[in-house]
Amino acid sequence: LASITACGAFGGLPSLKSSFVLSEDTIPGTNETVKTLLPYGSVINYYGYVKPGQAPDGLVDGNKKAYYLYVWIPAVIAEMGVRMISPTG
Template sequence: MKKLNFIAVLTISMFAFTQVNAQKLKSFGSSIEKKIGFVKKKVPYTDVVTYLGHAAPNTEDEVKNGKKFYYIYVWVPAVAPELGLRMMSPAKKVKAKNPIKGKNYDANSSSDDFFDTYITLERSNIVTKEQIKDASSANWTVLARNDDSGEMPKQPSGRSYNSLLRYKSKVGNPTKALTRGLYRVGFTTFKRGEVKGTFVAQIGSPVKLPGVVMAKTIDELLAQMK
């Protein structure tokens, strides 16, 4: 009996250890690969901005195709060859340097709630700071989207339901190029339903882009840009 109890405790401990470590974010790699010995590895983004937030049911910004979408607004101050975006939920064990925090994050940072992330990277037709105040009438173009990524840590459920995308600028296409301007991260769940839990969203670039800011609302974005 003691032996069985020991095995049970060991199994539970190993499961807990796996769950804790499953949510640990690794270096955010770009699409650029370098061969190190016999292994190809993605070159890490040199510039990464982190946003920690909490999504609550019935606080969505928009309903599209029956799904409740939430947005995080992003100001990109210069032309970029590529942008990477990733999201993980929950965010309770995430450690990041100088993260931007949503106003409801700290109050919910210990929550075990999480959701199956589905992300979009969208670009607006707003290209100057002065135009941002008129964002309510902006036109938005979806540049890329992702549901599940095998590169991301598994969620506490054991499933690979966190998201990651990389988007290379299409210089010859005015609406698909990564220029200076207002962007947004859209997120929801793959299945229709409520979005509930903490999350970490990161935007990375292979070149330095001083002045990138992220915020849940346009007013908060403008306040950060002052």
């Protein structure tokens, strides 16, 4: 299953954050800086699967099957996040 996120949160899943920093604060008494990231403005989900018997696009570490997901986006975007979810863990 693949969840494609284009530049928000979707119920049940952890919210996705972009790399755009909204603010930076230092925790009092420490030197730790906490960044608040801007959430994605819109979320698009695509759920698909690999057909049984489909040949892998390649191998990772010599023995793990790898399948590529190609995406065409008909617009200019600053950032795109992709979350892959495996039903087998």
